[in-house]
Amino acid sequence: MTTSFLSDDDRWAAVEHRDRAADGAFFCGVRTTGVYCRPSCAGRPLRRNVAFYETREAARAAGLRACLRCRPDEPIETLAYGFGDTPLGLALAAISEAGLALLIMGSDRVEMREDLAARFPRARLQEDDAVAAPALAALAAAIDGGHPAALPLDERGTDLQRAVWKALREIPAGSTASYAKVAQAIGRPQAVRAVARACGANPVAVLTPCHRVVRSDGGLSGYRWGVERKRALLARERAA
Structure with a gap:
């Protein structure tokens, strides 16, 4: 699922909701602090102090520097995620370009998405049931005692x-x-x-x-x- 942020109203709504789907789509410049940020930055600027830029280069050309909190110059990774029902309850799968990055079970969609966001604080999250479907199908097959399809894994750990x-x-x-x-x-x-x-x-x-x-x-x-x-x-x- 692709989200567009074509108007300033759409962009400001993304900033207010700290919408990670907007990260990379535009940059948020804050005149009072002299920085530019990702839309998902934890900072809380006032609307009258904010300007929007299509690129980080445009923000720098306006005399702004990168925010040290959200680090907008670092690469943005996109994680596609989706929910599905299994014989043992609700599941969430998140997929990166490298493979399956997260597969968790739970009972509350909001809590599970918050868990995903906490694990990948610099990722842009996009809900996409089609991308998540193979991992969710593999999970359901494994729970049923079958032989799930082998999936590439994006394991991050020591x-x-x-x-x-x-x-x-x-x-x-x-x-x-x-x-x-x-x-x-x-x-x-x-x-x-x-x-x-x-x-x-x-x-x-x-x-x-x-x-x-x-x-x-x-x-x-x-x-x-x-x-x-x-x-x-x-x-x-x-x-x-």
Whole structure:
């Protein structure tokens, strides 16, 4: 979905709502501070002090400098996202040019979008159900015990986190592993707590199956999308 900001009224509305879909479409110059910003900048200028510019070059030609808060000269990444229903509730998928960047479950669209925005504070977010559909279909297939299509992943984390997430994807469906076993699998047997934190930071629900990691005694530990979902996922996989 593409949004146009052709009139100053449209542009000011985007500034008031800190609309990330407007980032890159125009720049907001603030006469009183002498800076130009992204429309989504957290600053709160008065309308009478604002001028709009098509490009950052035009803003600089007007004598303005880049805002240090929103850093409008840094590259803008676009994330297309969409919502879908799964057998275990609502899901949100976000896709970058590199691949699937986020796949989360929840119950409230506003909260889930806020989670997305917090994770990618400098991204321009565009709702696009068609782009998100393959990831949501893969999630639904995985929950149903099927074989989801392989998707490119845009994983962003430390080397240890990415190693953990890779190890999680190697745990067979219907099986579980302890945090200690995962730590051994990545060659860091002393890093059990770090493994647990990496599981908690997993950005791709179910397809990177952190739900298959349990305590050493076999008990279910926490799950960022709810222990009941974790229990249901394991039960579905064992029954498949």
